[in-house]
Amino acid sequence: MQLGTRWATGSEAPASVPASLRPAIADVESKGLTGHWTLTWLEGRPIAELDAGWEVFQTASGDVVARPFED
Numbered sequence: 001m002q003l004g005t006r007w008a009t010g011s012e013a014p015a016s017v018p019a020s021l022r023p024a025i026a027d028v029e030s031k032g033l034t035g036h037w038t039l040t041w042l043e044g045r046p047i048a049e050l051d052a053g054w055e056v057f058q059t060a061s062g063d064v065v066a067r068p069f070e071d
Contacts, residue, residue, distance in 0.1 A: 004040040009033060009050065018046050024056045024066040 005014050009029050013022060017039055025037065025048055035052040047057040049069075056066045 004038055006036050006038050008036050009052075013037070014039070017048065018058070020058060020062075020064055021046055021048055021056050024064050028054050028056060028066050 005016055007014055007017075013025060017025070028050060033050060033052040033054065035050055038049050038051070040047050040049070042057075043060075045058045045060065047055060049055045053069050054066065055069055056064065058064050
């Protein structure tokens with residue numbers, strides 16, 4: 001089991017945030033969104049959720065996706 005972590009937009013992501021997600025997180029933040037990110041893990045894959053309504057995650061095939069939350 002891996003525990004998640006939180007950090008504020010505009011600050012450096014914690015070391016536990018995978019390098020593969022960092023460019024997509026920076027891209028989302030470049031849209032001017034503010035808030036806090038929460039990093040969690042689902043089936044061994046990282047998911048970073050911004051409380052402003054975005055998620056950045058890695059698919060089973062290794063692709064990184066950044067998108068607004070889906071209801």
